[in-house]
Amino acid sequence: MWQSLTSTGGLLLELVGVGPDVDPHTKVTFRAIGDAVMPETPGLAGELGPEHVSGGLAVDLDAFTVTYVDDGFQLGLPHLGPQGNIPIADPIAHLLDSAALTLVERGDNERDPDVDRALSLLGPDDPSPRAVEDVVGPFAKLSRRDRLRAIAIVDEFDVEFTPTDDDLFELDAGLVGQLVIGFMEMIYYSEWQGYDEFTQPPSRRSHPNDRSAVQSWRQTGFPGFADGYAALRGYVGTTDSPLGGGDTWATVDEAADVRIVRESGGFRENDYETSDYREPFPVESG
DSSP: OEEEEEOTTOOEEOOOOOSSSOOHHHHHHHHHHHHHHSOOOGGGHHHHOGGGTOOGGGGTHHHHHHHHHHHSOBOOOGGGOTTOBOOOHHHHHHHHHHHHHHHHHHTOOSSOOOHHHHHTTOOTTSOOHHHHGGGOOHHHHSOHHHHHHHHHHGGGOEEEEOSSTTOOEEEETHHHHIIIIIIHHHHHTSSGGGOSOTTSOGGGOOOOOOGGGOHHHHHHTOOOOOTTTTOOOOEEEOTTOSSEEEEEEEEEETTTTEEEEEEEOOOOTTSSOOTTOOOSSOOOOO
């Protein structure tokens, strides 16, 4: 179980609720993360089209993240099971609650916390708002902008946890911020939504490769998998470089004349003057 969390101000909190099941508190907290990191953007409908309105919650990005961090992080601890996993979604949710409390205590929140803001994130298949209201944490009550501020505060925390009596782990909680922001953004624009079952090993997954089946593909105009997407686009070269030439594909640094060019080059004899080179150590003959 995660035992303690220490901030620069000496805050010591017991983190509870670690377990294999996703409880309502954790579910709402991760929806609040997804809603802040990949929000709905109705203002883009007129400019870019209706496919740009939906956010992460429309594709269950929160549920994917909970499943991934609980089942996919293999820490190599054989006494915790064949995969050595430690479910961490619940502790992350409590950690973000601690950051939210710190934000409010400092007076750095722009808007007052509101439980209705959290309850609005519930889906039609979830328990009723009345049943969930008592377990909603302070993080999910914050506005979207304030949630991002709370995530930034996590970088100030150090975490210790002991999954068993024989293990003690210490980590910089700033990694949590990278996970819930960077990881969610990366996954949102990946192909995962099209898989029939993303928890299966890659060899057992099937993907329709259908642009209409993946929300982020529709938004970005990505047409799907195709041979050649990883093809070489060119060679790094300059005006005087022997390593590449021909037409310019793209300019990397105009001032330094570094370009991506379409034709390969190669080293030529006598490109470098080495007549005055001397071996640093004597060369034995024979």
